[in-house]
Amino acid sequence: MSDDTRRQIVAVYREIDRRGLIVASAGNVSHRTDSGMIITPSGCSAETLAPALLVAMTLDGDVRGDTTPSSEWAMHAAIYQACPSAQCVVHTHADACTALACLNEALPAFHYMIANFGGDDVRCAPYVTFGTPELARLAVQALAGRTACLLANHGVIVHATTADRALSDAIVLETLCRQYLLARSAGTVRLLTAEEMRAAHERYRTYGQTGTREQAGQELSS
């Protein structure tokens, strides 16, 4: 189980790296375990990352072994503590998500797929210094009722019930942010109404998994 989890974390990290969502170690991936979580080490790279280099630790910060966990371990731990459904957490500085986060704006209901993240927008947590307990607290606050939030002047964080879904959601959110910025640069975006979003949420509930998620999942396991 633990070996499988470690392999999944490495696969997710390599895939977000391959897709250009992380540059120069600016990202980290974790998965919940019975005793806490397993997280990518500080300053890791897709080329050298291996299952044995991942860091097992409790959600209180007790590290097993000598490897230093990602500097954002507290944000991952706080999400597992606050969101019982969270099994995998992905944090990146992906271009479009980070660009919108630098405007200190939420991603609004410009597209029905925003419903994929649990609400009618993807909030943006206010800026505080990276790696601090305050950032962990503000991220959890911005994630209320959502599976993703932007982090002002920093990046984005996503959680999901499986590693496959966390991967595909990180990819989908980056695509949505890019599409929103593109639309905004072309003119005035018409946002969906509350009623239109209600219908989108209902559709997601009825039809479950999206094709996008299934596709990304297949890519990860192949």
Ligand SMILES: [Zn+2]
């Ligand atoms: Zn970061």
